[in-house]
Amino acid sequence: MAEAHQAVAFQFTVTPEGIDLQLSHQALSEIYLSGVRSWKKRIIRLKNSVITGVYPASPSSWLFVVIAILATMYTRSDPSMGLIAKIQEHLPVSQSMSTQCQAVLSAVVFSTMLWLMLIFTMRLCLKQLLSYHRWMFEQHGKMSNTTKVWVALVRIFSGRKPLLYSYQGSLPNLPVPAIKDTVKRYLESVRSLMDDTQFERMTKLATEFESSLGNRLQWYLKLKALWAANYVSDWWEEYVYLRGRSPIMVNSNYYGMDFLYVTPTPIQAARAGNSIHSFFLYRRKLNKEELKPSRIPGTVIPLCWLLRSAVPCCSYQFERMFDTCRIPGTLTDTVQHWQDSDYIVVYHKGRYFRLRVYQAGRLLSPREIEFQIQRILDDPTAPSKGEAKLGALTAGDRIPWAKARAKYFSSGVNKRSLDCIERAAFFVTLDDDEQGMMGDDPAASLDRYAKSLLHGKCYDRWFDKSFSVVYYKNGKNGINGEHSWADAPVVAHLWEYTLATDSFQLGYTAEGHCKGEVDSSLPQPQKLKWEIPAECEEQISQSLAVAQALADNVDFHVFSFREFGKGKIKKCRVSPDAFIQMALQLAYYRDQKRFCLTYEASMTRLFREGRTETVRSCSSESTAFVRSADVCRRLFRAASEKHQLLYRMAMTGAGIDRHLFCLYVVSKYLGVESPFLKEVLSEPWRLSTSQTPPQQLELFDIVNHPEYISCGGGFGPVADDGYGVSYCILGENMINFHISCKHSCPDTFGAQIKKALHDLIQLLSPNQKEPNKTEDGQQEVKKDK
CATH class of the missing domain: 3.30.559.70 (Choline/Carnitine o-acyltransferase, domain 2)
Known part of the structure; x- marks a missing residue:
């Protein structure tokens, strides 16, 4: 019972002589130390709030501005252009304060206002700089002069040692794409999954939505984007997760x-x-x-x-x-x-x-x-x-x-x-x-x-x-x-x-x-x-x-692919993520003899309160490649480049699915039905994929201690007849896969992924030849440059 006794600060009993208190010194000491620890945390949070609140400036910069303004006053110049004198006239000060003290106090007030204005300007400039995303679409290894200047300016405005939340007030808001752009990209993403009759019907629904209800829903969404930090995240958390x-x-x-x-x-x-x-x-x-x-x-x-x-x-x-x-x-x-x-x-x-x-x-x-x-x-x-x-x-x-x-x-x-x-x-x-x-x-x-x-x-x-x-x-x-x-x-x-x-x-x-x-x-x-x-x-x-x-009913297959990794893939001048996504498309087609709507998670955390966006990896380019996977390297490069473009667009706020999702939420609030949105939001994701990238490689020595690597992680299948695939690219020579499905699905998908990876690397190897048509229609064999 000793622990139970220590758990209370004091006990008391009522006696004829009065109330008898029995204090537990250990418990009281614990309460005191806990309070000290709590106050220390409050002070740390307050300090960090001040540092983050004035970022990208620093609290010490206030003193620099005050000293600079006071110094100019003693040189009999007025950098405030009369504002210090105006402030001095309206200071609610006592009669005992001297004129010189009033002047100094007015200068401090003006300096503080100037400092806050500089902070606001610097934060606005940083926000505008972080809204620039053309750097992401430049060719790998080639940086334009504009981007070089942009990087230098971002580093200047970012300061030396930002805290974890320092950038929060400077991150741009997620933009709302134009209705016509989202509809156009959606139709492009499903063209290869539909026959001509189905696509014609979907095009008609999309056109009707774009020309009528879509504009009304978009107006509400733009209004939310002006008011909220992120027009997607709160609805995404509530309706996708919490209301399930x-x-x-x-x-x-x-x-x-x-x-x-x-x-x-x-x-x-x-x-x-x-x-x-x-x-x-x-x-x-x-x-x-x-x-x-x-x-x-x-x-x-x-x-x-x-x-x-x-x-x-x-x-x-x-x-x-x-x-x-x-x-x-x-x-x-x-x-x-x-x-x-x-x-x-x-x-x-x-x-x-x-x-x-x-x-x-x-x-x-x-x-x-x-x-x-x-x-x-x-x-x-x-x-x-x-x-x-x-x-x-x-x-x-x-x-x-x-x-x-x-x-x-x-x-x-x-x-x-x-x-x-x-x-x-x-x-x-x-x-x-x-x-x-x-x-x-x-x-x-x-x-x-x-x-x-x-x-x-x-x-x-x-x-x-x-x-x-x-x-x-x-x-x-x-x-x-x-x-x-x-x-x-x-x-x-x-x-x-x-x-x-x-x-x-x-x-x-x-x-x-x-x-x-x-x-x-x-x-x-x-x-x-x-x-x-x-x-x-x-x-x-x-x-x-x-x-x-x-x-x-859940089945899993986890394996570590060690035949090659991103090192060999990058030598083929291909993005490792695009390479794996094309391998998944090839593997699924071989496994199911069809294509399917494919979900790849990308992040939108370049924007304030950003979470994820969908990359629709099954594109017209990828299906064209898969149908001719054994012979055409050129189609593979077109498909991988299209995938990288889609990934970059998703990261920079030009994705499809979050915009359509929010339009659907608005339609539900307004009590109106959209056949187009209803059909889009009900389409099953039979192949759901996600990369789990290592973020703190400096913590591990993969070269000298390659055994100290995590196998990554995974998730359950999204559709009853589909697969969930999580992959982790580790070091130069390893890719870990986590494949989930229901028992109703074939258990051959893992083997198909391995075969597809080998086939693609063989296709891209420098000595691999492919047939290419000449102008007169004859096929000739030449190397891919």
């Missing part, structure tokens, strides 16, 4: 894997100790804004280092990374974010534990966290009635979960325990299984690893948390991310930092334990208490049945 009533497990959440070939320690508690400590080190950097502003990853589009380092990306998604949970509702879910929880919630063998990671105002050392995790592993307590599979509520349909939450978790001990989970910094699962590349069949073990990270047992994850971390019995780990609050690259940034800090900065002892000492006075992790009625248990069982059926 089907399970978010498999359908929305995604995962990231551990190192592929290395397990830093086989001790489960030790791996958790280092990793959890690393997460909180990252959160400390995040709170202090010490992370560098995001940049465009090098494997997204071919760009020189100078351009990538000059162009910032929006960082607003980082704000809700920790202490965040998705809260279910009957109509729509909400995302709740709290400030700096000092604990995590750990799940093990059906029990939930609250584990504080701060003691006396300091972050626990990795060894202390290992000690606490081991206490949970050794705890023999049985789960409470209904507790073991409680997490299945977050894995099933959203409406039953929302109703159960309101009915059974709105008061008493259940509410306190649920609040504890939802307000935790993040969620941790101590899994009894062993995962990773292992055994006699490493390929099958990777597939099982992926399925485990995506859905587990359907009740041993808390899928509503912003992210959950899984630690397996053999020391492997992984991460599961909830999608509504942010996109995968944001969680991947955190994951890269954690993996690198865990292995290269913190390290382990020779026995595999965390380094450091243990404070023996640490209180036991607190087991959460529940009172689950029989009716709630029935709902848990129903949600589990729904989730289990969904999980059982």
Whole structure:
């Protein structure tokens, strides 16, 4: 009972002599230190708010402007052109202030106004500079003089050491494309997927929409774009994610894997100790804004280092990374974010534990966290009635979960325990299984690893948390991310930092334990208490049945392609991303004997609060190439160049799908129907793809330690008869693929991708010849220059 006694600051009893107070000095000390830590964070946030608020200037520049104005006054010149005198006339000062003091105060007021005007001008200039995107469309390796001047100006206006959120006020707003441009690009994107009759019908619908309803909807959308920071993001979060009533497990959440070939320690508690400590080190950097502003990853589009380092990306998604949970509702879910929880919630063998990671105002050392995790592993307590599979509520349909939450978790001990989970910094699962590349069949073990990270047992994850971390019995780990609050690259940034800090900065002892000492006075992790009625248990069982059926129908194939990588692809003067996308088109056509609408996620974070846009990878150029893939290298280059153009257009706000989506939302608000929009938004994405580019290569030494690479991550299939393909380009000689589908789909797609990759590199090799028609119609063989 010692821990329970320390958990309260004081106890009191009423006696005949009065009230007898029994103070706990340790608890009061803990409260004091916690308050000091909280105030330190407030001061840091205030300081960072000031620095970010005056960016691209610095707070010290105010003093420089004041001194400069005062100096000119003493030289009997008036740079204010009479404004200082006007300010002095209207100063509400006391009679005791001398004329000279009034003049100095007026000069300070004028200097401050001048300084604020300079800040506004500099920010406006930087915003205009960041609105320039022609650099992205220039030929790789050739930079125009205009772009060179632009890079120099961006660097000048960006200052020396911007904080994580410094650029937020200077990023341009996402532009609203013209209706005629979006409709034209849409029709181009579906031409190869329709026969003449279907295309003629769709063209008629598109023309009618463009000439009538489209202009009305566009007017409302432009009005929103003037008012809101981003005309897409809030509606995208609400209608695509939060209003979805089907399970978010498999359908929305995604995962990231551990190192592929290395397990830093086989001790489960030790791996958790280092990793959890690393997460909180990252959160400390995040709170202090010490992370560098995001940049465009090098494997997204071919760009020189100078351009990538000059162009910032929006960082607003980082704000809700920790202490965040998705809260279910009957109509729509909400995302709740709290400030700096000092604990995590750990799940093990059906029990939930609250584990504080701060003691006396300091972050626990990795060894202390290992000690606490081991206490949970050794705890023999049985789960409470209904507790073991409680997490299945977050894995099933959203409406039953929302109703159960309101009915059974709105008061008493259940509410306190649920609040504890939802307000935790993040969620941790101590899994009894062993995962990773292992055994006699490493390929099958990777597939099982992926399925485990995506859905587990359907009740041993808390899928509503912003992210959950899984630690397996053999020391492997992984991460599961909830999608509504942010996109995968944001969680991947955190994951890269954690993996690198865990292995290269913190390290382990020779026995595999965390380094450091243990404070023996640490209180036991607190087991959460529940009172689950029989009716709630029935709902848990129903949600589990729904989730289990969904999980059982998901099939995964994960493989590491090591025959060649981006090094060899770039020697063929082709974008690695375009190369892989063409390989996917070729593989799908061979597998299904048809083409399909293809989704590739690209980012729009060059704009404020930007998230993603769709690149429609299946184009007329790609289908023309696939039909003649065995003979024509020229068609491949045309297809890859078109893909790069589409990717660049999507990144610069000229995409198709987000614009059409927002027009559809406006039509629903107005209560009008559009046959064109209804048909466009109902088209299935049978091939959904995404690249997970490494963002912090400086943290890893891939050349000397190639084994320390993550396998990347993946997601579930979007369509019942389709595939979800995530790929990660690592180093010069490796591409990792994560392929998901329902069991109803053929399991040959992975083999087709491998074959397509080999066929394309053979086609592009310098000694490969292709038939080419001469002017008289005869074919001649010549090399592709």
